[in-house]
Amino acid sequence: MDAVEALERLGGLGTRAQIVAASSRGQLESALRRDLIVKVARGRYALPTADEAHRAAHELKGTAVLLSAAAHWGWSMKHSPDRPHIAVVRGRRLTPEQRKVARITWVKLPRTDVDGWVTTPVRTVLDCAARLPFDEALAVADSALRTRRVTKNGLRLAALKLPVRGGRARVLRVIEAADGRAANPFESVLRAIALDVEGLSVEPQVVIHRGDKWVGRVDLADERLKIVIEADSHEFHGEREMFEKDCVRYDELVADGWLVIRFPWTQVMWKQAWVREIIEAVVAIRLGSRAAAA
Numbered sequence: 001m002d003a004v005e006a007l008e009r010l011g012g013l014g015t016r017a018q019i020v021a022a023s024s025r026g027q028l029e030s031a032l033r034r035d036l037i038v039k040v041a042r043g044r045y046a047l048p049t050a051d052e053a054h055r056a057a058h059e060l061k062g063t064a065v066l067l068s069a070a071a072h073w074g075w076s077m078k079h080s081p082d083r084p085h086i087a088v089v090r091g092r093r094l095t096p097e098q099r100k101v102a103r104i105t106w107v108k109l110p111r112t113d114v115d116g117w118v119t120t121p122v123r124t125v126l127d128c129a130a131r132l133p134f135d136e137a138l139a140v141a142d143s144a145l146r147t148r149r150v151t152k153n154g155l156r157l158a159a160l161k162l163p164v165r166g167g168r169a170r171v172l173r174v175i176e177a178a179d180g181r182a183a184n185p186f187e188s189v190l191r192a193i194a195l196d197v198e199g200l201s202v203e204p205q206v207v208i209h210r211g212d213k214w215v216g217r218v219d220l221a222d223e224r225l226k227i228v229i230e231a232d233s234h235e236f237h238g239e240r241e242m243f244e245k246d247c248v249r250y251d252e253l254v255a256d257g258w259l260v261i262r263f264p265w266t267q268v269m270w271k272q273a274w275v276r277e278i279i280e281a282v283v284a285i286r287l288g289s290r291a292a293a294a
Contacts, residue, residue, distance in 0.1 A: 003027040004036050004047070009233075009265050011076025011139070011185035012047045019045060046071070049080045056084040056102040057117040060094070063087045063109055064117060066131065067140070069124040075143035076185045078136045078269070087119075121149040122158050129159075129174035130167040135192035135272075137174045142188045145180030152178065181205045187219050187231045190268045190275070194220060194229060197279050199287060202229060210256040216249040225286045228253055229279065230262040259286060 006022035007014050019028050019037075028045070031037040040046045053068035066085035067077055086102040087109060088094070094104065113123040121144060128140040144150045155175045162168040177195060182188045182204045194202045206221035207214070208228075220229040253260050261282055267275055 003031040007037060007045065007047055008080060009186070011078070011143070012049060012071060012080045013040075013074065013076050014045060016043045016045065040074075046074075047080050049084075053084040053086070053102075054117060056086050059101060060086050060088055060098060060104075062089075062102075062104075063114055063119060065105060065119050065124070066127055067136075069119045070128060070140045070143070072118045073121050073124060073144070073149055074147060075140055075149075077143070078139045078185045078189055122154060125150055125155055125175075126158055126162070126171055129171040130162075134174065135189045138177055138192045139185035139188040141174050141178035142180060142182040143185070145178055146182065148180070152180075179204050183219065184231075184233075186233060186265055186268060190229060190231045190263060191220055193268070193272055193276050194279055197276060197283055200225065200227070200279065200283050202227075208253065208256075208258070210252055213252075215252045215256070218253075225283065226256075226258045227282060227286060228258050228260045230260065231268065232262040232264050 001009075001023055003019050003023040006019050006027075009022070010018055016028065028037065032039065032045075035048060037045050038048050038051060049068060049071035050064075053064040053072065056062075056068075057064045063086065064072060064084060065087045067081040068085040070077055071080070081103070084102040085105070087105040087107050089108050090106045092106065109119065109123075113120055118124075119127065125141050125144050129137045132140070141155070144155075145152060152175065155178070156172070159168060159171045159175055162171060177192075179191075182191065187204060191202060191204060194200055200222050201224065202220040202222050204220055205217055206223065207217050208221065209215060218228045219231045221227065250260050259282055261278060263275055263278075
């Protein structure tokens with residue numbers, strides 16, 4: 001894959017090592033020269049989502065919201081927006097050409113919810129939770145907690161101030177499910193699918209021991225059912241050494257009675273019904289075997 005696709009799969013933010021491992025050094029340098037990728041810190045790169053939103057907000061005299069605001073705050077996401085998300089005041093007239101610049105929301109934002117040209121971190125998470133699909137919103141909320149720009153309690157208190165008919169329940173569902181331990185949007189989206197499976201209760205980044213021996217840290221695990229679900233991102237790691245380590249880890253897990261299932265990025269992003277079906281089948285196998293043993 002090329003460097004832009006690699007960075008998209010990483011959620012819009014990534015290190016030089018991650019991007020080069022999935023593409024090549026030449027691909028990264030080429031994307032930087034063409035402004036398809038921007039350098040945001042030493043060894044760290046991003047898609048130009050935030051820069052594009054800043055220009056659009058200035059041109060439209062509006063405020064960057066939703067995924068554009070999330071990009072500004074340095075959060076990873078399931079997918080980068082195809083156009084900037086910009087809010088303008090109600091009643092504002094825009095020309096057809098201006099409407100092409102961004103995806104427009106007409107709303108009057110309280111001054112306390114705006115920080116310069118972008119919504120505040122808390123308002124950004126609440127907006128994403130209210131307006132985006134659950135998996136996309138969860139990826140943003142996880143990343144917001146991971147960067148410590150917001151706290152779960154702060155988000156919860158802000159959500160409880162929303163009107164009941166204003167999507168409060170929808171927002172609270174995202175906030176209660178959000179977890180800063182999630183490693184990346186790939187894992188967040190996989191967890192969003194797993195959370196809809198009846199009888200399954202997964203947590204992210206669970207450390208597993210076999211007796212006194214440390215086996216490893218897995219992406220998602222239900223410790224009661226002893227089911228591990230992995231977001232398989234092998235393309236971002238060294239091939240042979242990582243492959244051998246993974247084999248040892250999975251063998252240790254199976255030997256200790258765990259059921260392990262692995263999903264690549266394309267399945268988690270584009271074949272979610274199938275992923276859910278497989279997880280449901282594995283849960284049924286586990287519950288069935290335990291019922292038979294009882």
